[in-house]
Amino acid sequence: RCLCRTLRLFQAAAEVGPHHILKMYNRKGSVVNISPQLEPNTKESYYQLEVVASDTQSERPPLSYLCVAQLQHLESKVIEEMGRSPEIIGELKSHVESFKRKLESVEHLSWMGLFKEDGNQQLSKFSSGPKTPQLSMQEERQQIRRKFLHLSSLQVTEELREHLKTPIFDNWQWEEAEMLVLLQVMFTDLDFLVAFHIELEVLQNFLLEVYCHYNNIPFHNFQHCFCVTQMMYGLIWLTDLRGKLATIDLLIMLTSALCHDLDHPGYNNVYQINAQTDLALRYNDISPLENHHCAVAFGILSKPECNILKNLSSDQYKHVRAGMIKCILATDMAKHNEILNKFKVMQPVFDFTNKDHKEVLMKIMVKVSDISNEARPMAVAEPWLDCLLQEFFNQSDTEKLKGLPVTPFMDRDKVSKPSSQTSFIRFVLLPLFTELTKLFPCLEQHILEPVRRALNYYSEMERASKDEKELFCFVLNYNTQFSSHSKSKQAFLFTICRKTQWSIFHFIYKFPQNTTQKKCTKVSVFCTGNESDKYFRVQHKRQQSSTLVCSRQT
Ligand SMILES: Nc1nc2c(ncn2[C@@H]2O[C@@H]3COP(=O)(O)O[C@H]3[C@H]2O)c(=O)[nH]1
Numbered sequence: 001r002c003l004c005r006t007l008r009l010f011q012a013a014a015e016v017g018p019h020h021i022l023k024m025y026n027r028k029g030s031v032v033n034i035s036p037q038l039e040p041n042t043k044e045s046y047y048q049l050e051v052v053a054s055d056t057q058s059e060r061p062p063l064s065y066l067c068v069a070q071l072q073h074l075e076s077k078v079i080e081e082m083g084r085s086p087e088i089i090g091e092l093k094s095h096v097e098s099f100k101r102k103l104e105s106v107e108h109l110s111w112m113g114l115f116k117e118d119g120n121q122q123l124s125k126f127s128s129g130p131k132t133p134q135l136s137m138q139e140e141r142q143q144i145r146r147k148f149l150h151l152s153s154l155q156v157t158e159e160l161r162e163h164l165k166t167p168i169f170d171n172w173q174w175e176e177a178e179m180l181v182l183l184q185v186m187f188t189d190l191d192f193l194v195a196f197h198i199e200l201e202v203l204q205n206f207l208l209e210v211y212c213h214y215n216n217i218p219f220h221n222f223q224h225c226f227c228v229t230q231m232m233y234g235l236i237w238l239t240d241l242r243g244k245l246a247t248i249d250l251l252i253m254l255t256s257a258l259c260h261d262l263d264h265p266g267y268n269n270v271y272q273i274n275a276q277t278d279l280a281l282r283y284n285d286i287s288p289l290e291n292h293h294c295a296v297a298f299g300i301l302s303k304p305e306c307n308i309l310k311n312l313s314s315d316q317y318k319h320v321r322a323g324m325i326k327c328i329l330a331t332d333m334a335k336h337n338e339i340l341n342k343f344k345v346m347q348p349v350f351d352f353t354n355k356d357h358k359e360v361l362m363k364i365m366v367k368v369s370d371i372s373n374e375a376r377p378m379a380v381a382e383p384w385l386d387c388l389l390q391e392f393f394n395q396s397d398t399e400k401l402k403g404l405p406v407t408p409f410m411d412r413d414k415v416s417k418p419s420s421q422t423s424f425i426r427f428v429l430l431p432l433f434t435e436l437t438k439l440f441p442c443l444e445q446h447i448l449e450p451v452r453r454a455l456n457y458y459s460e461m462e463r464a465s466k467d468e469k470e471l472f473c474f475v476l477n478y479n480t481q482f483s484s485h486s487k488s489k490q491a492f493l494f495t496i497c498r499k500t501q502w503s504i505f506h507f508i509y510k511f512p513q514n515t516t517q518k519k520c521t522k523v524s525v526f527c528t529g530n531e532s533d534k535y536f537r538v539q540h541k542r543q544q545s546s547t548l549v550c551s552r553q554t
């Protein structure tokens with residue numbers, strides 16, 4: 001990304017041509033729409049153009065090659081100045097390599113959520129009937145189908161079956177076909193096949209259709225569906241819910257978890273309403289997404305070969321349909337306080353035989369499962385946060401481009417990983433999980449404690465990022481000492497250079513290990529910048545050159 005930003009702006013646009021996706025920023029760093037209404041720029045109010053992705057089908061050299069060329073050029077300059085190629089260049093090379101691999105292997109640019117820039121286009125699937133998938137996608141689905149059917153004929157070990165019942169289960173270790181097998185195990189081990197006369201083939205068709213109706217987007221994808229369903233499955237076992245609720249209610253809860261985000265477009269309800277999308281129009285701005293997820297679920301179930309509910313009596317079917325609609329609509333976070341408050345009132349006198357109580361509990365269980373990533377081990381949870389922020393930032397970038405109100409908690413200029421997570425854990429997760437734990441004290445160790453640990457972890461990260469500001473001052477003011485125990489100084493410097501519109505080409509620092517009062521042994525910063533930048537002026541006064549090199553021996 002750093003290298004992308006250093007590409008010369010309009011020169012880059014001319015070089016890369018129309019097959020590349022660009023974003024343009026104003027002097028304040030806000031994304032601006034490239035349109036005929038664009039204000040003319042001046043030397044002082046220039047625009048910054050960033051190449052964010054490339055279409056590798058095009059005949060022009062892909063962006064990755066421009067990055068490689070840029071890097072080689074940079075390396076030769078650094079060698080000229082320093083007489084050797086420093087370690088950081090090796091690191092940058094490996095970043096560029098992985099960037100290159102990503103660009104070249106991603107069919108739909110979905111890793112950046114860029115294939116759905118247009119709000120109406122994103123819903124074409126919905127508004128113009130089922131979209132015919134591209135051949136490669138069809139092929140991929142066929143492959144998944146074959147693999148799933150093959151794997152499901154094999155035995156799943158008892159050990160794995162048991163592990164599947166715990167919140168420490170790591171989704172990142174499993175492929176999609178394997179997740180489908182595990183979903184089948186969940187339905188089987190809860191006795192749904194016997195209790196509701198579900199044929200195995202119908203269940204498999206249903207699971208495959210569910211898989212096909214999740215989109216390839218950063219967060220609300222099939223992996224998220226799997227995690228939510230697996231958490232629900234784990235909670236059912238941990239709380240011994242089989243002894244407290246009817247099997248049909250467990251079927252409602254597990255199937256709702258499975259279907260709760262079907263065909264999610266990667267843009268939330270606020271966006272749907274503000275952009276007046278087809279979904280918002282269809283559902284009159286009332287939980288457009290959740291209504292859609294639920295409608296897609298019953299669309300799948302309307303196909304006889306996928307209908308796991310086909311052998312239910314008419315009353316049973318009505319009960320399941322009503323229950324699933326309630327549970328899926330309950331995942332709209334706009335309803336969060338209303339549902340939690342109802343549960344709080346019932347909680348001290350909770351009665352498993354009371355219909356209203358049961359209904360609220362089922363909603364709470366689906367909600368808890370939906371937002372339970374932080375109840376998982378850190379190594380499982382943290383990548384999920386990256387995925388979520390990627391989807392958030394993509395939405396806020398689109399909102400900026402379209403001139404729509406920008407959703408504050410999704411704004412890349414306002415939120416960071418720790419700030420987003422400390423608020424979410426304090427104000428959403430802890431109150432909700434605490435309430436469920438009052439009813440099921442055994443959940444304390446499984447969901448409450450990990451979430452408390454996550455809060456400590458992100459609070460610490462927040463403090464550490466403040467320390468990094470000190471590092472930055474050190475670099476600029478040539479101070480001698482600073483205190484820091486944070487891990488990502490490099491990332492911080494890149495952030496600063498983005499915010500202050502510098503292009504830092506290279507820097508090196510070395511820190512002695514295991515000391516809290518650290519001294520910088522060597523810092524080299526090569527940068528260009530504009531003269532109105534206050535930090536640049538600090539440097540400029542001393543150095544009278546666009547290259548700053550400060551080094552210090554301890
Ligand atoms: N900040 C943050 N938000 C989350 C996390 N998990 C879920 N959410 C939010 O909770 C919402 C639940 O409903 P959605 O799936 O619409 O969107 C989800 C996110 O906006 C998390 O770990 N961190």
Ligand SMILES: [Zn+2]
Pocket residue numbers: 224228260261331370
């Ligand atoms: Zn969800």
